[in-house]
Amino acid sequence: MGGPPYDCMANPLGAVRLTFEKAIGLGSETVTHPSAFEGKDWGALELFRHFLFQESGLSKVPILNPKTLRWVQHNSLVRYRGMIQDMLGNEFYVGAYRDDGSSWRTNKFTDFSQYPMQSPSDTCIWERRLLYCVPVPGQSSWAEPSCDMDPNWSPQRREKRRRMDGEDSDPMDLVPEDEVKSSPITKKMREDGLPSTSPEPMDLKTASSSSGMSTVQFVDKDNLPCLVKIYDSPESDLKLNDVFEFIGVLTFDSELAVEKDDNELSNSFYDDALVHMPPNKVPRLHCIVHRKLAVHDFLPGSPIMEPKPHLVKEIREALFRHLTAVLGNDGVAAHFMLLHLLSKVHTRVDDVAIGKLSLNLIGLSKESVSVFGTRLTQTFKSLLPCTKCLPLTLEYLNTASLAPKKDYQTNRLIPGVLQLPEGSHLMVDETQLESGSLNSIGIENTKILKNLIEFQKVEYDFQFYKVEMAADIQLLIFSDGKSNIVPADVIVPFQPSALESSEIPVAEALEAWRWYLATVKSLPHSIGSEMQKVVEDDLVAARQADRSLGSQDFSRWLTMARLISSSLGETCLSLEHWQMVKELERLRNERLK
């Protein structure tokens, strides 16, 4: 056979079916019962993996967003990047069935059966997971994936489609391979034993109704949620708030929504969540391949660089200068800011999250926040993939829903402001807070904030009980005095000496810094036994000298030590770094006096 008889891009289902039929041995004497493939892959995955990663098909796959949704084809291969916002449980579906020609067919990766199903006895029920995904909250514009699609592709398609609308009896299929479109009635096996791999009639139907597709109203133009259906993947793979890229078959159907379910019984059984998410509002993606996105994956065209110490130091120096300029020439604050931006939760021992370094800049008034706050916001947006800002006013505290809450009416998890993916940056501006009384929501919210900063955990409210979810959010707080609502690890009195706005960094520099922040963050870290001794002795001595020092202070020092050595691209703590920590703490303490 010359070349594959399918097109993974435009007709992924064809490929799936083909592999399925091959796997069960269709056409041969011994037909394997499809139940053998329950919860298993029969070779389709391999095919797609090969196409995506070996043949570099990945970049050709369109990214699903409100823009592309207008022209992306129903039942074609798309990819979607998003955060798992809610899990809707498992769905059972008819995975395999016998058609009226009594040969086995599969429904995997689709919502519709291609052929009419015969008796219910000849069906295999399989299961898939439903995940409700939303675009990554607070994603910076640079981190959004660019789709380098062939610009001619879409109009051409549209034209074709429009033409098809006119003569809807046109049996020619859209797929490049000249496959004969066969209606269910005239469906027959092709002579070479290969079944027709054409898209099902449903495809045509939706194509014809595609004129209505462009009029689909979204609640939010920039916010395209997606219902992802996951097949055969262990539960522990995908966790709430993880950011994933899903590559799979798109089902986006305005047809189904029109069909009002009159069966009251089945309606009340059916996941209420799905009733509230008609398929014409929320596209369905039948995921074939998924991969977790790390910070690295957000870097557009990421140059794979070895984090060499001299290179890292150079970039660090530049970034530090930039931060100093942004912070009005406050070097100490810039040092702490750099460490803060590199912090992340490495491990958790019981309740203690190790590696977090929240920063509280004090001495800021409303006016200075408007200058430096906006400047920092800009900087963070250009450096970090996900940032968010929380203006902590009394009204906000009393009304906002910070933690996600389960709504049992719709059976959905209502997202809260603090439902953020790992590694997000959150700025809390406390300078706007005025005295007044908190209501019960306000008290709850302050509790949630405090919990987040102390334990890096957010309690999700499931009404009958609360579930603690681990978070990894870098918190930066602006306040006049030390913040008690959000008690940070490091308190730095902010002392800017210049007000003039900093120069705008060039694009290359920004890219290097992004790369730096992403790479250095994940460097491993260790300590030599000699150094360990030095550190321990220092800690003991410090505690002998000042009894008020506690485990929190020690923990902070060690976190800073780790961050300093990683920020210099090194993986082992040296005496020099440790001295730097002590020096920084000394400078900070001087300011605090």
Add this chain to the structure above:
Amino acid sequence: MASDSSPANFNNGPSSPDGSFSSPIPNTSSPAHRRRRGRRQAPTPSSAAATPPPNPSRFANSGSTPTPSRSTKRGRRPDTSPTPAAAATPSSTDDFPPPSSDGGDDMEEATPTFVWGTNISVQDVKNAIQMFIKHFRDAQELSNDIYGEGKYTRMIHRVLEVEGEWIDVDAHDVFNYDSDLYNKMMRYPLEVLAIFDIVLMDIVSLINPLFDKHVQVRIHNLKSSTSMRNLNPSDIEKMVSLKGMVIRCSSIIPEIREAVFRCIVCGYHSDPIVVDRGRITEPTACLKQECMAKNSMTLVHNRCRFADKQIVRLQETPDEIPEGGTPHTVSLLMHDKLVDAGKPGDRVEVTGIYRAMSVRVGPTQRTTYIDCLHIKKNDKSRMTAEDPMEVDKGSQRVDDDVQFDEEKVEELKELSKQPDIYEKLTRSLAPNIWELDDVKKGLLCQLFGGNALVLPSGASFRGDINILLVGDPGTSKSQLLQYIHKLAPRGIYTSGRGSSAVGLTAYVAKDPETGETVLESGALVLSDRGICCIDEFDKMSDNARSMLHEVMEQQTVSIAKAGIIASLNARTSVLACANPSGSRYNPRLSVIDNIHLPPTLLSRFDLIYLILDKADEQTDRRLAKHIVSLHFEDTEIAEHDVIDLATLTAYVSYARKNIHPKLSDEAAEELTRGYVEMRKRGNFPGSSKKVITATPRQIESLIRLSEALARIRFSEWVEMRDVTEAFRLLEVAMQQSATDHSTGTIDMDLITTGVSASERMRRESVLSAARNIIMDKLQLGGPSVRLLELLEELKKQSSGSEIHLHDLRTAVATLASEGFVVLHGDSVKRI
């Protein structure tokens, strides 16, 4: 295009004529199938139910009027299932005597009926069930009286007497009697339960032919229960049992069971038509021979029969949710009596049949639900109603409500047998807080608790152990408190500063709508039978603290205000922690002086621990090492041999529930001896005055502690070693808190009055010395003397002991109050 024009047809195509109840497992050809569908239906004539007709079509005819297509389908069925009769008989039949001769012969002649698609013979199952009902005996029944009636026969009689509608069958019983039947029931519940119902009706009609109610069987207590998360397609149409929390109940839906139609042309009323597979077949034409009008039949609503139905959503309990997941939910379908059996918030265990149903939303999708057979409410709190702390036995429920499955209990028992279980539990308690082992041991005792006792005279002794932690800031007192709060079966965590007296106990409020006065419970009442953790105890207002007196000894809260006089139970252990009155503990002052707590309250604590931050390099080094290792060993800190929180909780609640240790003779002996010893110790040489070292409150504490220690070992007897350990614990706690710093002996006076005996003695000696000097030096009505001069004199006389100015001042003040001298500023004048 055909496919284009008829999307609806296409969608409907796959959903078979079975409608919404299509199932992947084929239906039965036996009458059982029909019976199952009509299981919840009206009292069917018992004769029909009693002898299952061998010919399915006969039953179909008598039941309802099937449409032609249906009957052909039925007719075809037996052909498609040519199950050989020879292969059919399950091995288990050998164990049973042949079925009773009546009707049994009939069966032999007719072709044996099989559950469709399987080799399960209906007759075999029927026999097995009959045997089970007739011959099953409880273990205890077996030993008592073999010839009496079996458990379920008795149950049937009882149901008949009270005109009940169901019989609860314990699946364990079925398993113990006939594991083969149990397995069949698990795998083919629809069919087996239908047969079960038939057998039941057989028996019922034998006992009372006139009994016209339909008695159903309700299976519960399966051998294994599934987690909601693990339900998968292979469980469909199987019997499952799972636990969860009810989160939503639909309104009650009336579901039609029997429909009656009337011809609008001639007024002919049809016979009741029963529901078949969720559908009513509406007659297309009048059945009356004379009329035969087409499409004339209309439903007569008030002659139809409806049954209650409700859809309930069940959600996973928090402990089953894996990390990074959201709770799963599952729908339950409740019928008849089960409707409203659970309310939102209830923790329940349901037994039912897992089923899948096609939905119109997507023809290939299936929605799943559990056809509920049995629902059992679990207690909402982790601590059950029959808590050992609960004294009045009257409220104890004898029946099942098993909270721990056998496996878990075995595991816990195994754990308790370990020789170092006490140490192990101590280690596992707040493992990230080290040192403080004795404090942890005390807290462990508090968690397990002693036995409460009520004497016939009405006097009661509490079983709860109260603990006070006093210590320097930053010594992880609060962390300990938080940890205990998390672990305790029920508990409230409050901070002293934010608690008012009414907030802790109970308060009377006016209902804004009705204007009625209502009693609202406070923290202590809410933590009844739990642990009330009070942080910052010293910062609590005196008023609030005084409320604790009653709670801590009498274990009640009495309210008398606004027309409500009530006494509420507050059988709670109090775990309080306090900071010393200065920021740090001043070792030169007594506990009372360090924490401004009234001695009356202080004495109610069984154990008072002082957690002092000693400037000890060794400790500091450990801290440094610990933190460094936290940060640099990316692998988890090796927590050697620690019991996880869940097991610990289970261990504690099991022990509290099931272990009630009693004092053995030798332990009682030891207690007496030790107590006498303790009191003797106050009798130090060279002193004529006895120092009271122990009070009756301490012996109560000791008993509680030793009981708790026995409970830790799952031992029903308090042994010698428990008592010894209890003494040690008390001593460790007291040596820290009740040490008289001037003598070094234990002195309970320090706690009960705030002044130590030796201090009192010293004051008295100063007083008498001062009196002597004044008698000597001062003339009656003579010139006054300055205090400093007196001090010089006093020091000269009593060389050795050091006397301070303020000691003298107190002594002189006492003398002044006696009218012996007058004190003007610094000058003393004798009068």
